[in-house]
Amino acid sequence: MKISTAFAALGLASTVAAEVYFKETFDDDTWSTRWAASKHRDDYGQFKVTPGKFYADEKTSRGLQTSENARFYSLIAPLDKEFQHKDKPFVLQFSVKFEQNIDCGGGYLKVVPPGVDSATFHGESPYNIMFGPDICGYDKKTHVIFSHKEKNHLIKKTIAPGSDQMTHLYTLIVNPDKTYKVEIDGEEKAAGSLAEDWDILPAKKIKDPEAKKPADWVDDATIPDPEDKKPEGYDDIPEYIADPDATKPEDWDDDMDGEWEAPKISNVEFKGEWKPKQIPNPAYKGVWIHPEIDNPEYDASEVIADYTSASLAFDLWQVKAGTIFDDIIVTDSIEEAAAFAKETYEVKKPLEKAAKDKLDEEEKAAAAAKAEEARLKAEAEAKAKEAEAAEKVEEVKSEEAEVKEHEKDEL
Template structure:
């Protein structure tokens, strides 16, 4: 009870400090949700946005926030600013807090900074299509795990608004604590993304390396009307047209022949079968010969064969045919008509333009339009300011005390469960795993890997197994990339050949590998199963 009263006093004091800061600082907009949001924030009346918003306390605190209260729903709410915020001059800081009280398996927790309503939207009709200037904040689902920073920019040549996504954004913290997200737009065309006051990403709006697609289009583009000439030869090598098959080349000679010098080993038990009925097998009591057929005892390896060199009919083994050369093919030579890989000619890009800085549209409202499978997402302390010190002060006075309380509580719970230290290691491991899951070459496997990681987060005891599974998947993908996805053949040692025999030698090696594979399958038939086994 005393702790609760102390917390209440602390938050009342913090509220007073924030009020003073807001009244005397360069804050352009600040929402602490100390008061109910009804009448100030407008809930979308679109039918698909059925999720209910609530004015709710953050768990364990006396501090209020805007709560996503229902699972598996679309939520949309908007706050119109008194006057639009111009983003073209000076520094602008966008900052807000989010607490994922029930975690975030699949959903968004980001803000949309909307353009003026002249762009074609209304507060009550706010939806996914409402035009925005910037979208910023956490988003996590499947292969997606990132703190988005997206801005829409109008191409002055085409008039088209294009979404530009930050490349390699930071990942979303995987705990259930309150986190503060900050985006600082600088007048030198830089944007700095911070999580909990720590810089996680710095990018330049004009750099093609930092945003996809690049803000400034390329000067030239491939000519869409250019076509490859019919006589264009892209083959770097061709079969030598003057080469002829040697007269002594026998394409019909088999790869293997019987080893006439081989002799049956002494002690070979030719009259003994390789398998015998299991003497300990007993016909089941519920076996019905009419329904199940005649019962047969399962087979086991013949114990008499264990000490003998072999059992059953002895067959003369095969050996490599010294006369085998395989199918002949002409060696490759440099193609005299080779012109290289054809590419269409470059022409000036009609949409190309130059800028000294982005031409951002002003911010007229702040909207939250998300779909999520989790409830318990709490937004708080939404700030727009042109002063970095103001943002820092609010972080220190609003976010930091809450985070410290939540962190201390989490550590105490971990210590009482004997998990002190382990959680930190697990967090580091999962941060690495999420980065691995976002590797581009994983392609369609990303979603499955992300599901495994999220499952391991809920069940830490399977983490090692998940890591092994991910390693196997990545190893398999790398093998496919290296070997074209074909089944690996047995290694075949091939003696060095003369240059004009190289291709024939490679052909023989490949054919030999396939023949040996077929031979193994024929010599190792599947063991017979009884009807009962089936």
């Protein structure tokens, strides 16, 4: 009976289907029925849906693009149903295209708990996870931030984002055992444990506040050799001497300028400050190590990242707009996210590259044509000026001839 029950349970578990909690491609105009704009500020930047200047396909490459420079942006959309992270993987995946060749701005998403009002959502509103690229000048990173007890904890690793103008795919996987993986364009960039790569929990051990280094502890590994003596005459060698090649200027007036002194130069024979050589310290006890004790604030049973999530949100600042977000999915299946990436990002990637190369060639040709047009225009203007100058010369010569002819007639 127990065996049959076990097999029944196993069969039931194997039939549990992967679940998708949110999927967004922006391929049609229904996206605006899912995403709500915050009213926390009255000067938020506007999003628009577009495939951008270069793309794989005009329809399937449509994404949500920031459109106004130096603006905050805010949008929030509910998941199809609340996601309990505790007993299954949490996977967030989306693509980001910094088409504007971004100088400073965010490209991340926030995973938001229940109870946050979309109308008042803003940068200080609580969130469970923040994930995605953030670039400002030379500071380029991929944020992976987890909230715990109303405090946001940043990953201790540095994960370089895709920072060119092409589309890049960002995937965050958080497993029930609190291990994680970050992938960019399908390649693993970071992996490990939430307990180790974030300072979410207090340290297991702390330095014993009652322990003090003994007053007689000797931690100098070497001491000056008492047998080493300074050489005779060492201090008689000056660091600087009068320049022997310097001569008194001819216009130097002792009464006016004072007594002349040759400028000083470094003395090549100067040996510097004398110090006795070092020898091992016989009293050396080694490096004192502060004893540690169990941290009373550490609780091994404390649970981290067991969130309930209800929404996804954009909460961004961008100096130069133009970032395009696309192909967002939230699921409890790593395989589901990988399949979605295969049918979206992987299909579009080579086509987008070809489109970008074509656009670059067109822009290069247009720039060359413009430069040639400017050269021909400048050349024509120069010739016109030369002709105008020659014409004026002829006019002057004609006027001079008329004057001479008039003078001849008067004579």
